Amino acid sequence: MTSTAPHLIAPSLLAADFARLGEEVAAIESAGADWLHLDVMDGHFVPNISFGPAVVQALRPHSRLPFDVHLMIEPVDPYLEAFAKAGADHITIHAEAGPHLHRSLQAIRALGVKAGVSLCPATPPEALSQVLDMVDLILVMSVNPGFGGQKFLHGQVGKIRTLREMINKTGRQIRLAVDGGIDTETAPVAVAAGADVLIAGSAVYGRDDYAAAIRALRSA
Numbered sequence: 001m002t003s004t005a006p007h008l009i010a011p012s013l014l015a016a017d018f019a020r021l022g023e024e025v026a027a028i029e030s031a032g033a034d035w036l037h038l039d040v041m042d043g044h045f046v047p048n049i050s051f052g053p054a055v056v057q058a059l060r061p062h063s064r065l066p067f068d069v070h071l072m073i074e075p076v077d078p079y080l081e082a083f084a085k086a087g088a089d090h091i092t093i094h095a096e097a098g099p100h101l102h103r104s105l106q107a108i109r110a111l112g113v114k115a116g117v118s119l120c121p122a123t124p125p126e127a128l129s130q131v132l133d134m135v136d137l138i139l140v141m142s143v144n145p146g147f148g149g150q151k152f153l154h155g156q157v158g159k160i161r162t163l164r165e166m167i168n169k170t171g172r173q174i175r176l177a178v179d180g181g182i183d184t185e186t187a188p189v190a191v192a193a194g195a196d197v198l199i200a201g202s203a204v205y206g207r208d209d210y211a212a213a214i215r216a217l218r219s220a
């Protein structure tokens, strides 16, 4: 079962040149990206540290693209408002990042931004069965979160398929994103399983020609 929505390409800023972030954000919009994916890592939920709301806020004037903020942090609730105020359009939290996923999703919706939830590779799709009415976006991690440039875990494809079926049964417009190891070989696998948002760091920001890299992913 595939999606009827057009597929979106969301380059991940994690693979950009951190010394020139403003230019990198503007360049990816000109290159035809649909969303900008921003990976926030705390050195606690994941074994890496990236950036926080001050960087998101500083980048906001450099692009009109939707800012898709992927929070790999724990706890999450104390920081939601800061990311919304910084200019996040979507805030995605991890189902594994605390016992009160429902409350955190309520808090995101109350801030007036789109609510996303992400699953690490070891978490089954059923973890979301009680919150499907509260989410605008589901993000399947096809690597263990924390680093760019890892290999796509093919064992996650069945989960993408199951989540596509769960989403279609709701009749709601819920985007299904896949994040980690997406390139021209794995993008078609993810899309065939039902994904409609492809998040890619190295396969876009790691290339010299961003527009060509985005076109290649779109047509793959």
Ligand SMILES: O=C(CO)[C@@H](O)[C@H](O)COP(=O)(O)O
Pocket (backbone or CB within 6 Å): 012, 014, 015, 037, 039, 070, 072, 143, 144, 145, 146, 147, 148, 149, 150, 179, 180, 181, 182, 199, 200, 201, 202, 203
């Ligand atoms: O959330 C993450 C990693 O934790 C991702 O968004 C990566 O940044 C994707 O990078 P590539 O695997 O595409 O290089």
Ligand SMILES: [Fe+2]
Pocket (backbone or CB within 6 Å): 012, 037, 038, 039, 070, 179, 199
């Ligand atoms: Fe991400």
